[in-house]
Amino acid sequence: MSFRGVMRPGHAVIRVLEMEPAVTHYVERLGLIKTNEDAQGRVYLKAWDEHDAFSIVLREADAPGLDVMAFKVHGTAELDRLEADLRAYGVNCERVAAGELADCGHRVRFEIPTGHAIELYAEKKYVGNLVGNHNPNPWPEGLKGMQVYRFDHCLLYGPKLADNLDLFTNVLGFDLTERIVTPDGGLLATFFSCSNKAHDIAFVHHDVPDKFHHASFMLMTWEEVLRAADIMSMHDIAIDIGPTRHGITRGRTIYFFDPSGNRNEVFCGDYTWYPDREPITWEAGEIGRAIFYHDRRLNENFLGVVT
């Protein structure tokens, strides 16, 4: 691949009401692996096919939601360039020292127009995936629950999607892959890729800033998505919708909730994005099939239930 600059989602720091049931959910049910716990009690997790030390951090707090989503940048020189570009664009950047999150290099933290905190970083301890890089097996034995492969993307809710679009495409180097537009040209939703995926981060318009809709984890097949739904019923996990199909990204999906009410997704299958493609446009009147292709209407929770 030739993509440089912002490479991919690196981690999300998710607030939970109580740590113990949260760890049970993310480790025993989703199948993430606990790699660390720090002096503040934050728990570090990774999926089996990820190579860096962690991709999800759980922090116990009074209110659930998302503290920050961080992206890994290809090298420190690129990180410095992006920081300079953000400052030149007028974005306040804060440097978070290396080691503030265990095994992670320094992070450049800033607020985007939707009110969310985003971070960029270039270095994180490489621990390898669970099959290694030397004559590897295709998958490791002994995985738990849904056996997710990786943390894939977040969907965030907030205002000012047009300003946000400008920042993500013109400063951070993402491509707009899909959007939902109103008849007068307003943006209801925007999907961005920094890679070959249909989305690495997405936004839906919401009047309240800094809201968290879901963190998504990748599976490979529809059968694995179905099996994930079985596990949700075995353990009485609250399912929001699915298994079903998204029109946007073509993903096959289930939305469900962690024990603190944060929404999770497991999904498989989208298309391959290349930067010479034109973005896909959905009309607001088609939002039902854009989001839930089979029901062809939003469920009552899609727009209102966030943390």
Added chain:
Amino acid sequence: MAFTITVADTGERFPCAEGQNVLAAMVRLGRRDIPVGCRGGGCGICRVQVLGAARYRTLKMSRAQVSAADEARGIALACKLLPEADLTVKALGLLECRLNPVAGGAPHRG
């Protein structure tokens, strides 16, 4: 032991077993007297006010949805509300009045 939950808005009643939360007891019966969202005490859509002198306890709820002052006047999230006697509750809905961008007209531009 089961307690009777009365929804003040509709007058509907349903049973709730000891140790069960009010929202789960309602959902099991296929009812929608109180709105259902995350079922984890996070989203606030199931906010209720417990009316009158009542005995109940709550599990940890999002402080963004129920403040300490709210809690003192009987506001709770039904998905974290465990009755210890018969209760009458009034559904309150979300804390913030959120405009629905599809049904509610144009979203903010810019």
